[in-house]
Amino acid sequence: MLRTEGLGYWYQDKEQPLFQDINLEFEEGQSYAILGHSGTGKTTFLSLIAGLDKPREGDIFLNDRSLKQIGLTNYRRHDVAIVFQAYNLFNYMSPLNNLLTAMAITNASHAGDRGYAQRVLNDLGIGDDLITRNVQRLSGGQQQRVAIARTMCCDAKLVVADEPTGNLDEDNTKEVIDQFQRIAHEQGKCVIIVTHEPDVAARCDHQYRLENKQFVQLG
Amino acid sequence: MNFFKRAWLNVWAKKGRSVLLILVSSAILMFVLAGLLIRSAAVKATETAKTDAGATMTLSANRQAAFKKIQSSSSSSSSTSSRPKLTLTPVKLSDAKSIANLSNIKSYNVTSSTTANAKSYDTVSTSTGMGGNSSGGPGMKSTSSSSGDTQIDGVTSTALTTDFTDSQSKITKGRGIKASDKGTNNVVIEKELASQNNLTVGDTMTIKETTGSKSTLKVKVVGIYKASSTSSASAGPMSTDPANTIYASYTLANTIKGSKYAGTADSVTFNVTNPAKASATKKAGNKLISSKYSLSTDDSSYQSIKASMNNVEGFANKIVWLVAIAGTIILALIVILMIRERRFEIGVLLSLGEARWKIVAQFFTEMLMVIVIALAIAGVGGKFVGNQLGSQLVSQSTTTQTTSSSTSGQPGGSGQPGGSGSSGMHGGAGGPGSTTSSAKTKNPDLEIAVSAVDLAELGGFGLAITFLSIMIASGGILRLEPKKVLIS
């Protein structure tokens, strides 16, 4: 589904790229974990496949169409959903409105369907008492689940997450990873998670480690 | 329009911040409105000044031309012993009528002055008070042999003379001279003269001509007026006591002067409808008359009101623009700070594939909601601020105004020829309607009222300020890299 060809990126110095000549393939219905030491360029790599930045070298293809061809804004709107470590939600809205807003912007098939958004939230353990409350009055774990619910109710087939469990405790981490697995296996989407934690990585279908400017498959 | 909903949710959820923004915007708009209100009040005051202050145009003999004639004749015939005499041609009423037909002329007043001697009554000769002293002692009375002791001011209508329009003189009994008094022997006499001779409305009195056949004439008192003391002060030392001035129709004055003065006048004063076009009217009028006559305009009171209102208007304009610019800068700074604080939200919107212009539109809509409420508050408060500022401005411009009008004011009014005609009756400068117009110049109060036009204009300014401040601040949105949300 998603393929990188000769992908390379550097910030200032071309002679010191973060990674170079990366050829990887990500499939629908599968989950991928990307591990690596701090500062190796995991987030940078994710920003490229999320369409938040352009590669310096090589190209990324979605179903054999180049992201350049699709256009980054268009790609972000329709093809990819992102979960950040924090500040995922519009802090002036309820969980319900966060979902409805995302569905409206991405022009999702369920756009405007409150009942659907409500069901997705309920499914992730956000009860009716919470869905109309301002998101700032939700716990970190609850907020992260709302962020995951947002990716679930949008049509994008690719879900990327940067340290989605970085701020969560053990129980919440387990819960959040279970949901990502459901997205991959039940919704048939492609999930790519950047993480520090080996436990989290172990629960994904595939693991890669970024070291020495290359991605090494672990399992 | 999803950004509209987001804007509303944001404004509603962050009430504290919204209220703060509303207060800041209200303060800015209030000063903008105050400026707008003062400006429109100044414009309106200038409009009213046109009708209230008015302007006059006077047709009289051309003194300059007459002087030139003397000079040339004296140089050519220097050998002859006869002294050259200044002869001023009386104004022809037919000329006046054709000028009166010009579109900008509202009404006109014919003045013809002469003197006569009292026959059936005694003139007021006492020098009571300061005015009497300055007008000279009793010895002054018979300085000019051809001059009588009673001043006859012939007019079309007393209501049209400046003495009466300025309320320097007032009718206390009966009525003033009207246009219909033309051809009659009706007169209006001063209160002091009336009481001294036990005269009242309906009585008749007899006067005696000073020239020609020196025949006597019976005149009928139709009204009594009271002259203010200021008019006596303005009268020259040659003139008789102001109480001896009798108003009559100009036809009566002409009759006393002699038969060749029929259909003439010393001068004719035209009331101009639109003072702003006074000089154009003068130009048009000059085409209708010969060079023996001259037309002079007096729109000084209109000009001085206009000048001071222009001052106020200019100042108000400066307020409007300064506040608008300062307000835009202040709001832009606030929005820039707001955008920095909301960069994660913007990043999430961008990561969802939202168009950047829609994000700018959301911020604009948020500010617009704030501005709409601020407009309502400013609409109420602006009137108050405008009233305070307006009265301050007017009092300030009045003081600067008085000094400027004293230099620009024409001395002795509009060059009214006091004793014109060959008989040269009285040499005083104080003919009818010759009071200096600068004395009555009074600045109108600014009427501060919030009209729909003002509010619409304020709305325009509010919109422009909002739009500009968002445009200035939106650079931050347009430059923001969505990747920044990931790497915080």
Ligand SMILES: Nc1ncnc2c1ncn2[C@@H]1O[C@H](COP(=O)(O)OP(=O)(O)OP(=O)(O)O)[C@@H](O)[C@H]1O
């Ligand atoms: N805007 C930037 N300009 C220059 N260098 C940058 C920029 N952003 C990141 N870097 C550098 O690029 C390298 C990779 O950063 P990146 O955030 O991708 O690492 P990471 O693997 O996600 O690290 P972590 O595990 O700590 O999140 C780091 O050394 C970082 O300092």
Ligand SMILES: [Mg+2]
């Ligand atoms: Mg990172």
